Amino acid sequence: MRLDGRAFVLPVCLIILAEIGARAGGPSDSIAPPSEVLVAFVGALADGSLLLATRDTLASAFGGLAIGGAIGLALGILLGSVGALNRLMEVTLELIRPIPSVALAPVALVALGFGYRLEIAIVAYASTWPVLLLTRSAVAGVEPRLIEVAQALRLSFPARVAKIIVPAALPRIFVAFRLAAGFALIVAVTIEIAINPLGLGAGLMTAGQALRPELMLAYLLWIGIVGFALNILLVFAQQRLFGRAALVGDIR
Amino acid sequence: MIEPFREAFMNRISQSAARPWARLFLSAVALAAFSVPARAQTKIAIGCTATSDCASAMVAVDQGIFTKHGLDAQMVRIGINSTIPAAILSDSIQIGGPTESVFLQAVDGGLDLVAVEGASRMDPIANEAVAAFARNGTTLKEAKDFVGKKVGAPGIGAFLQVLFVKWLVEKGVDPKSVNFVEVTFPTMSDTLKSGAVDAVLTAEPFVTRMTKAGTGYVAAHYAAELARTEPIISYVAARAYAEKNPEAIANFRAAIAEAADIVNNDREKASVSIANFTKQPLEIVRLNRPNLAAPELKSDQLAWWLDVMKQQNLLQSQIDPSKLVFP
Numbered sequence: 381m382r383l384d385g386r387a388f389v390l391p392v393c394l395i396i397l398a399e400i401g402a403r404a405g406g407p408s409d410s411i412a413p414p415s416e417v418l419v420a421f422v423g424a425l426a427d428g429s430l431l432l433a434t435r436d437t438l439a440s441a442f443g444g445l446a447i448g449g450a451i452g453l454a455l456g457i458l459l460g461s462v463g464a465l466n467r468l469m470e471v472t473l474e475l476i477r478p479i480p481s482v483a484l485a486p487v488a489l490v491a492l493g494f495g496y497r498l499e500i501a502i503v504a505y506a507s508t509w510p511v512l513l514l515t516r517s518a519v520a521g522v523e524p525r526l527i528e529v530a531q532a533l534r535l536s537f538p539a540r541v542a543k544i545i546v547p548a549a550l551p552r553i554f555v556a557f558r559l560a561a562g563f564a565l566i567v568a569v570t571i572e573i574a575i576n577p578l579g580l581g582a583g584l585m586t587a588g589q590a591l592r593p594e595l596m597l598a599y600l601l602w603i604g605i606v607g608f609a610l611n612i613l614l615v616f617a618q619q620r621l622f623g624r625a626a627l628v629g630d631i632r
Numbered sequence: 633m634i635e636p637f638r639e640a641f642m643n644r645i646s647q648s649a650a651r652p653w654a655r656l657f658l659s660a661v662a663l664a665a666f667s668v669p670a671r672a673q674t675k676i677a678i679g680c681t682a683t684s685d686c687a688s689a690m691v692a693v694d695q696g697i698f699t700k701h702g703l704d705a706q707m708v709r710i711g712i713n714s715t716i717p718a719a720i721l722s723d724s725i726q727i728g729g730p731t732e733s734v735f736l737q738a739v740d741g742g743l744d745l746v747a748v749e750g751a752s753r754m755d756p757i758a759n760e761a762v763a764a765f766a767r768n769g770t771t772l773k774e775a776k777d778f779v780g781k782k783v784g785a786p787g788i789g790a791f792l793q794v795l796f797v798k799w800l801v802e803k804g805v806d807p808k809s810v811n812f813v814e815v816t817f818p819t820m821s822d823t824l825k826s827g828a829v830d831a832v833l834t835a836e837p838f839v840t841r842m843t844k845a846g847t848g849y850v851a852a853h854y855a856a857e858l859a860r861t862e863p864i865i866s867y868v869a870a871r872a873y874a875e876k877n878p879e880a881i882a883n884f885r886a887a888i889a890e891a892a893d894i895v896n897n898d899r900e901k902a903s904v905s906i907a908n909f910t911k912q913p914l915e916i917v918r919l920n921r922p923n924l925a926a927p928e929l930k931s932d933q934l935a936w937w938l939d940v941m942k943q944q945n946l947l948q949s950q951i952d953p954s955k956l957v958f959p
Contacts, residue, residue, distance in 0.1 A: 489719060494719060589911075
């Protein structure tokens with residue numbers, strides 16, 4: 381992914397305007413000038429608190445993504461390959477899917493308590509759906525002639541999945557995982573803000589309640605950077621690590 | 633439990649070990665085996681929000697008072713007070729500091745929780761720190777002026793809002809004529825400035841900060857007018873935990889009683905502990921006296937809250953106040 385230098389003009393202008401605006405607006409408990417945010421950011425980075433919180437958030441987000449992604453992938457392949465099962469499960473899935481992941485937080489808290497388990501469980505629930513739906517649609521859209529070839533070769537179901545279905549659907553499955561990774565980070569931070577006292581979301585809440593808006597905004601900035609870096613990492617993985625089979629169209 | 637066994641073992645050494653080497657060997661074994669403290673520390677996690685109400689627990693941790701009373705206590709900072717009952721039930725924390733309104737609503741909802749000790753209570757200084765703070769451009773002086781106005785509260789059904797509604801009712805104003813919305817403490821100043829709300833229900837240090845910043849003015853010291861002395865926050869545990877661990881509860885009570893004295897009499901120590909836990913800058917914490925630490929808790933103090941909350945239709949079931957405090 382190549383970045384155009386001109387893309388920085390708007391953000392830099394906005395930062396300058398924010399600096400002027402924040403200083404002109406007088407003291408605030410929720411807004412701080414970008415220069416103070418930068419100082420707080422460097423301070424939090426230096427004392428290790430930001431990196432510790434990042435570790436907690438990413439561990440929960442990736443843990444949930446791994447579990448949710450695996451469940452979504454398995455169910456997506458199964459439902460995409462077996463039409464009758466897909467029709468039978470349609471109502472059940474469509475009833476469960478609209479439940480917002482954050483709405484599960486109070487129930488999950490009673491069952492699992494604070495900590496990684498709570499967050500991983502909710503992130504897993506949230507990231508199951510994009511992977512399941514996109515994989516199901518990708519598998520159902522595999523060229524019928526390839527399926528006919530598999531039948532002619534009398535491949536078993538696992539062999540058909542491994543040799544025909546997954547390679548054919550891989551680009552769209554990868555898009556599903558990229559989408560789910562974004563969701564995983566958003567849900568993890570949201571759960572930390574709402575309920576779970578660990579990670580970047582809890583750090584952001586604590587800074588806000590401690591009347592340190594500059595630190596709160598530093599956490600917000602860092603969450604944006606982490607999300608940006610995560611996307612770059614996933615694009616890199618898709619472009620370089622999985623060969624041409626994982627590529628489809630223009631991915632950015 | 634370990635004491636009788638240790639005594640018997642040491643007697644055995646002195647009686648049977650006729651030969652010096654045997655005595656030396658057995659003594660070494662006994663020393664290794666019993667070198668752990670006779671009373672193991674009981675682990676407990678105490679969950680509170682970032683306010684001064686749990687200052688007694690914060691001081692007890694920082695000053696080693698819990699350790700002295702056989703408790704290995706750790707404090708957990710919780711973002712939203714209303715999640716404390718669920719956290720207690722999940723056993724993530726064994727004791728939590730919900731506001732009385734949150735505690736009673738949880739019990740009303742069927743959660744078997746019990747107050748084990750008082751954390752803070754209302755008094756003239758704490759009541760004076762609470763205010764309905766109005767934005768510039770409004771003229772709110774009396775309860776009737778709030779009719780038709782949009783008022784920001786830190787939570788609907790939260791301590792400050794329940795008290796404000798009680799004040800409105802006492803002044804003959806229908807609370808339904810006031811439009812309440814939720815606004816978090818740190819965003820109150822900016823929400824007022826933007827004109828999104830006409831007033832907020834808040835407390836120190838926000839009142840002083842907003843007054844100094846010229847955001848608005850104090851419209852009513854409604855808690856001071858109510859002049860109550862009931863508890864604000866109690867330390868609450870699951871009844872099952874309290875019944876299974878009476879010794880831990882007794883030790884917790886002893887430690888909190890000792891720490892409450894420090895909170896009420898040594899403001900500097902209290903401020904340092906509050907700043908440690910809340911992460912608020914020490915200079916801001918020092919500006920205000922922490923809410924009065926009040927370990928004694930009686931069920932009739934909670935009965936007032938039950939009445940007020942029933943009047944406001946915040947409770948549905950019949951709660952027996954005598955069962956709310958652990959004996």
